[in-house]
Structures are given as C-alpha cells and as structure tokens.
Amino acid sequence: MASCDLSLLYTSGLAIAAALLLWAAIGRRRKAGEPPLINGWIPFLGKALSFMKAPSTFLLSQQQKFGDVFTIHLAGRYYTFFMDPFQFVYITRNSKQLGFQEFADKMICRTFDVPSVLSTKFPEMNENLHRIYQYLQGKSLDTLSEDMMKNLQQIFERKCSQATDWEAEKMYKFCCSVMFEASFITLYGRVPAADGHKVISEIRDKFTKFDANFPYLALGIPVELLGATKKVRKELIYHFSYQNMTKWLGGSEVIQARKDLFEKYELLTVYDKAAHHFTFLWASVANTIPATFWAMYYLLRHPEALAAVRDEIDHLLQSTGQKKGPGYNIHLTREQLDNLVYLESAVNESLRMSSSSINLRLCQEDFILKLDGNQEASLRKGDFVALYPPTLHMDPEVYEDPKEYKFDRYIENGKKKTTFYKRGRKLKYFLMPFGSGSTKCPGRFFAVNEIKLFLILFATHFDAEIVENKNLGFDNNRMGLGILLPDSDIAFRYKLKSLEK
Ligand code: HEM
Ligand SMILES: *[C@@H]1O[C@H](CO)[C@@H](O)[C@H](O)[C@H]1NC(C)=O
Ligand SMILES: *[C@@H]1O[C@H](CO)[C@@H](O)[C@H](O)[C@H]1NC(C)=O
Numbered sequence: 001m002a003s004c005d006l007s008l009l010y011t012s013g014l015a016i017a018a019a020l021l022l023w024a025a026i027g028r029r030r031k032a033g034e035p036p037l038i039n040g041w042i043p044f045l046g047k048a049l050s051f052m053k054a055p056s057t058f059l060l061s062q063q064q065k066f067g068d069v070f071t072i073h074l075a076g077r078y079y080t081f082f083m084d085p086f087q088f089v090y091i092t093r094n095s096k097q098l099g100f101q102e103f104a105d106k107m108i109c110r111t112f113d114v115p116s117v118l119s120t121k122f123p124e125m126n127e128n129l130h131r132i133y134q135y136l137q138g139k140s141l142d143t144l145s146e147d148m149m150k151n152l153q154q155i156f157e158r159k160c161s162q163a164t165d166w167e168a169e170k171m172y173k174f175c176c177s178v179m180f181e182a183s184f185i186t187l188y189g190r191v192p193a194a195d196g197h198k199v200i201s202e203i204r205d206k207f208t209k210f211d212a213n214f215p216y217l218a219l220g221i222p223v224e225l226l227g228a229t230k231k232v233r234k235e236l237i238y239h240f241s242y243q244n245m246t247k248w249l250g251g252s253e254v255i256q257a258r259k260d261l262f263e264k265y266e267l268l269t270v271y272d273k274a275a276h277h278f279t280f281l282w283a284s285v286a287n288t289i290p291a292t293f294w295a296m297y298y299l300l301r302h303p304e305a306l307a308a309v310r311d312e313i314d315h316l317l318q319s320t321g322q323k324k325g326p327g328y329n330i331h332l333t334r335e336q337l338d339n340l341v342y343l344e345s346a347v348n349e350s351l352r353m354s355s356s357s358i359n360l361r362l363c364q365e366d367f368i369l370k371l372d373g374n375q376e377a378s379l380r381k382g383d384f385v386a387l388y389p390p391t392l393h394m395d396p397e398v399y400e401d402p403k404e405y406k407f408d409r410y411i412e413n414g415k416k417k418t419t420f421y422k423r424g425r426k427l428k429y430f431l432m433p434f435g436s437g438s439t440k441c442p443g444r445f446f447a448v449n450e451i452k453l454f455l456i457l458f459a460t461h462f463d464a465e466i467v468e469n470k471n472l473g474f475d476n477n478r479m480g481l482g483i484l485l486p487d488s489d490i491a492f493r494y495k496l497k498s499l500e501k
Pocket of ligand 1: 283436
C-alpha cells in the first residue's frame with residue numbers, strides 16, 4: 001500500500017517536473033514579424049552549450065535551417081543573430097534603439113571591481129572617459145608609437161646581449177613578456193626602483209593569472225568561485241594605487257588625462273581609481289599580446305611571408321638611410337609605418353584567423369529594424385542583437401581557402417586591398433577584430449602599430465625558427481571575447497643577426 005502511494009507521488013512529481021521543464025524549454029513564443037525562434041530543449045541554458053562548444057559551426061547550421069536572421073535562447077537571454085554582412089550596417093549605425101553601455105558597464109564592474117561609470121554619483125564620467133580616447137589618435141598616437149619603439153628597442157637590446165648563440169624559448173611567453181613590459185612602460189611609465197623591471201614582471205604574472213579566469217568573470221560566474229582570482233585582482237589593483245603611480249616616470253597623455261579626470265570625482269575612492277587604471281591596462285594588453293603572438297607564429301610558419309615582410313622593411317630602412325640591427329635605433333614616421341603594406345596585410349591576416357569578438361547590442365524598446373532590401377525584423381526590448389564576425393572572416397565566398405594563412409590577402413597590385421565581395425557585391429565590413437560602430441576599439445590604431453613595431457624589431461634583430469613540430473589550435477575558452485589564445489605554447493629559437501657593416 002505504502003509503496004503504491006509512494007510511486008504515485010513519484011509519478012505525479014515527475015509529471016509536474018516534466019511540465020515545468022517543458023514550460024521552461026518552450027519559454028516564449030515567436031510573434032508575427034519576429035525572426036525564427038530557437039529555444040533548445042535544455043531549460044534555462046537553451047542552446048548555450050551547443051553555441052559555446054563551436055559558435056561558428058553552430059551558427060552556420062542554424063543559418064542553413066532558419067535563414068540569415070534568427071533568435072536563439074542562450075542561458076536565459078534571447079540573442080537575435082544577423083548572419084548576412086550586408087545587414088551589419090543597419091545594426092552598427094543604430095545606436096539609439098540598440099544600446100551598448102548599460103550591459104557592458106555591468107560586465108566591466110563585476111569583472112574589474114570598478115564602480116559603474118554610468119552612476120549618477122559620477123556625472124558625465126562615461127562621456128569624459130570617451131573624450132580621453134582622443135589621446136589614442138592623431139599626434140598623441142605618434143608620440144605613443146615613438147615611445148613604444150624606444151621601449152621595445154631597449155627590451156630587444158637586453159634580449160640581444162643574451163642571444164649571441166641560438167637561444168630557445170617558448171613563443172607565447174616571449175611575446176607576452178616583451179609586449180607587456182613595452183606597453184606598460186609606454187602607457188604607465190617606468191618603475192624607477194632598482195627592481196623596476198621585477199615589479200613589472202610581477203604585475204605581468206598576476207595579470208596572466210587573472211586573465212586566465214577573465215572568460216568566467218565575463219560570463220557572470222562569481223569571483224568567489226574562481227579560486228585565487230579575487231585575491232590576485234585585488235593585488236593587481238593595489239599596484240595602481242596613487243602612491244605607486246606617482247612614482248612611475250614618463251607615461252602617456254592618455255593615462256595622465258585619466259588620472260586628472262579621476263581627481264575631479266570626489267566620490268571615487270582611492271581603490272576605485274586604481275581599479276579604473278587596472279581595467280585600462282587589461283584592455284590595452286589582453287588582446288594585443290595574443291594578436292602579436294599569432295602574427296609572429298604565422299610568419300615563422302610561412303618563410304615566404306617572413307621573407308616578403310623582411311624585404312619590405314629592409315627596403316624602407318635603406319631608402320631612409322637607416323642601418324638595422326642591434327645598436328642602431330630605428331625611427332619611422334607614421335606615414336612610413338602606414339606604408340608597410342605587406343607587414344600590415346600579414347598582421348590583418350593573423351587578426352582574421354584569430355579574432356573572435358562577438359558584437360552585442362541591447363534592444364532599448366520593442367521596435368522594427370529596417371534592413372537591406374526592404375526586409376525588416378521585429379525586435380523585443382531586453383533582447384540582444386548579435387553579430388559574429390568569425391563567420392564572415394571564414395566565409396569562402398569572401399576569402400578563398402579561408403582556413404589558409406595567406407600573408408598577402410590584403411594586397412592588390414602592391415597596394416592595400418580593401419575591396420572584398422560577396423554575391424558579387426562589395427562589402428563594407430570584411431574584417432572586424434575591433435568591433436563596430438560606436439563601440440569600436442579606441443586603441444585599434446595603437447594596437448596595430450605596436451604589433452608592427454614588434455615585428456620590425458624582431459625581424460631586424462634576429463634570425464628565428466620554430467623548433468617544435470606541432471600545429472597549434474585555438475583555445476576555445478575565449479570564443480566571443482576577443483583574440484583567441486593558442487591551445488598550447490610552442491618552442492622556438494632565435495639568434496642575433498650578424499651586424500651590418
Ligand atoms: C589587437 C588588439 C586589440 C583588439 C583585438 C581589441 C579589441 C577591442 C574590441 C572588440 C573592443 C570593443 C568591445 C565590444 O564592442 O564589446 C575594444 C574596446 C576597447 N579597447 Fe581594444 N583591442 C585591442 C587593443 C587595444 C589597445 C592597445 C588599447 C589601449 C591602448 C585598447 C583599448 C580599448 C578600450 C579602452 C576599449 C573600451 C572602449 C569603450 O569604452 O567603449 N584596445 N577593444
Ligand atoms: C604598491 O605596490 C606594491 C607592489 O609593488 C604593493 O605591495 C603595495 O601594496 C602598493 N602600495 C600601495 C600604497 O597600495
Ligand atoms: C587592415 O585592417 C584595417 C581594419 O582593421 C584596415 O583599416 C586596414 O586598411 C587594413 N590594412 C590592409 C593592408 O589591408
């Protein structure tokens with residue numbers, strides 16, 4: 001009898017659970033005019049697992065079934081993906097109904113432990129911070145690039161004195177150590193203590209630890225669940241305390257302007273200001289380091305590419321009467337740097353292969369988005385609109401043999417190539433590692449210059465080769481969040497080039 005009751009209880013319990021699951025899975029229904037809705041069968045998560053496992057494959061398979069515009073339920077939120085690059089401009093230029101600041105701000109606050117820049121406690125903070133991005137362009141960019149060149153040169157010279165014979169090292173570690181130190185000194189200044197170099201390495205090691213857990217923080221996993229991350233983040237932020245920063249020498253206009261601005265907000269605590277400085281440091285190196293790595297890795301994997309890039313650099317140095325190699329300082333004007341089109345094409349090609357930033361916007365109201373060719377889509381307030389550039393970067397109609405690295409893809413008749421086609425139509429967007437529209441990366445010009453300068457100095461100082469016989473893949477953990485990291489590090493060796501007479 002009792003067992004019978006119990007089984008009844010079980011059955012009815014199961015029935016209720018099943019009903020709840022079904023309700024959760026079906027979630028909401030598609031309304032007239034809305035894009036096809038893909039809910040998935042897993043309650044709450046929806047299609048999140050399939051998406052995270054392999055975003056491009058998943059999105060392309062949905063596109064096959066549902067067309068160029070569809071809405072997916074991912075972990076409790078709805079994302080409308082636009083797969084046709086000719087539609088991108090209708091999203092990127094609509095900054096009124098498609099917002100960005102609010103949700104980006106939330107992500108940044110919980111990831112970097114900074115107060116909201118949108119809070120009424122800090123009037124116009126967001127606008128003021130955006131105004132300061134002007135110091136990443138124009139004359140300020142020239143100064144930044146010149147300082148970066150000097151700092152990189154010093155670091156390479158230090159490496160040189162140790163590399164008279166073949167020197168073996170892991171490539172990611174090499175790029176990380178050189179780029180972190182050079183970017184840090186260029187932006188924040190030199191740490192004058194006798195152990196200044198050591199202090200920067202310490203900050204770098206902590207940054208690497210923190211950054212390994214960045215994807216989990218960005219996805220909303222509480223910092224308390226991420227082991228030592230909270231402690232490491234706190235230590236990192238303390239490095240940027242007022243007392244420490246005032247001792248650093250040199251430094252850039254952009255950081256000085258940020259310091260000056262923070263001083264105007266009395267309600268920002270000392271810790272808050274330090275956290276803001278740390279956030280900017282993260283933005284300035286977290287993508288630049290892996291981007292530098294891939295640019296170098298692909299060049300070393302493709303000797304014909306490295307030879308072409310070396311040739312271009314040699315020609316420029318010759319025509320400007322500069323000697324290359326250890327002991328000679330190289331000066332390049334912005335124009336000269338811009339004219340290194342083979343080098344730039346190689347950098348762009350590695351960005352095409354390794355970048356994975358999803359572009360998100362939040363619908364501010366229910367509205368109908370007008371699209372190309374008299375199409376339209378009804379969108380709901382609170383849903384996300386999403387562009388996923390990697391499917392464009394790997395589209396065989398736009399880029400022939402998209403999985404292959406071709407260093408001169410962005411060159412035509414010896415000049416920059418900016419015309420790429422799909423369905424016979426010229427594309428406005430064909431390479432989007434830096435985001436789009438109003439949220440485009442303000443550091444993109446400096447980032448590309450930094451990578452170019454690194455490669456110029458590396459190519460003029462060293463002979464190098466990869467010594468480990470393996471092909472690298474991407475670590476999927478950062479899909480959607482920026483430049484992907486390699487799935488492992490790889491050994492290479494380098495040796496000082498013989499001095500020019
Ligand atoms: C290859 C290197 C880099 C890549 C791929 C990259 C990519 C991006 C992307 C995609 C965004 C927009 C985020 C979004 O739309 O969700 C962004 C924002 C940003 N980036 Fe970069 N970035 C790079 C280097 C840099 C550098 C060198 C700096 C500074 C020196 C920098 C400073 C920033 C800042 C401050 C923002 C936030 C802009 C805002 O407040 O709206 N980035 N970056
Ligand atoms: C300054 O940086 C050091 C590490 O170099 C750190 O231990 C210390 O807490 C920082 N100073 C302040 C006042 O936060
Ligand atoms: C590289 O890409 C950027 C956009 O990210 C573009 O402005 C630039 O012209 C490209 N350079 C070449 C050589 O294609």
